[in-house]
Amino acid sequence: MKRIVIVLLVLFCCLCLAGNALAGGKEAAKKNVAEVVAAINGGKDAKTVNANDYDPYVFILEENGMLVVHPSLAGKSLKEVAPPVYEAIAAAVKEGKETADYMWKDAMKHSYVQKTNNNLIVGSGYSE
Incomplete structure (x- = not known):
């Protein structure tokens, strides 16, 4: 009985940690996008943004x-x-949504996306 309780507790902890990791990915992506959009709207040249300075990384694309x-x-x-x-x-x-959902390498991926004042699209994503 004690062994079953320990196994269940370990499984529960793993599920909690996995949920927090996904939530952290979503919140981190949202924060990264907001920061980059604010910088570009404030005059920063988009080409000077380093994608790998952010976790998860950011991407910027033209329309x-x-x-x-x-x-x-x-x-x-x-x-x-x-x-x-x-x-x-x-x-x-185009639809004014905050996230784009798509399959990438056999995994569902979500990218938080936002447009800048000069119509660039800034995004940062996380996987399930």
């Missing part, structure tokens, strides 16, 4: 899909590299 900032895809078109991801992000922004 046409060109990635201005991304850890490995800067200078490439998201529209060409990952059309379903671009479509999900573009649709979310």
Whole structure:
């Protein structure tokens, strides 16, 4: 009986930690996007943003899909590299949603997205 209780407690703790990690990812992504959008709206050149200075990383793209900032895809078109991801992000922004949801490498991914005053799209995502 004692062994069962210990196993159940361990499982419960693991579930709690996993839930907190997902919530932390969502909140961190939201915070990162807000910080970058505020900086760009305040006059910072988007090209000077370092994607890897944030955890989770940030990305910045133009409305046409060109990635201005991304850890490995800067200078490439998201529209060409990952059309379903671009479509999900573009649709979310157009519909005024805060998150874009899409499949990426067999996992559901969520990106918190927001437009800047000069129509760049800033995002940061987390996986389930």
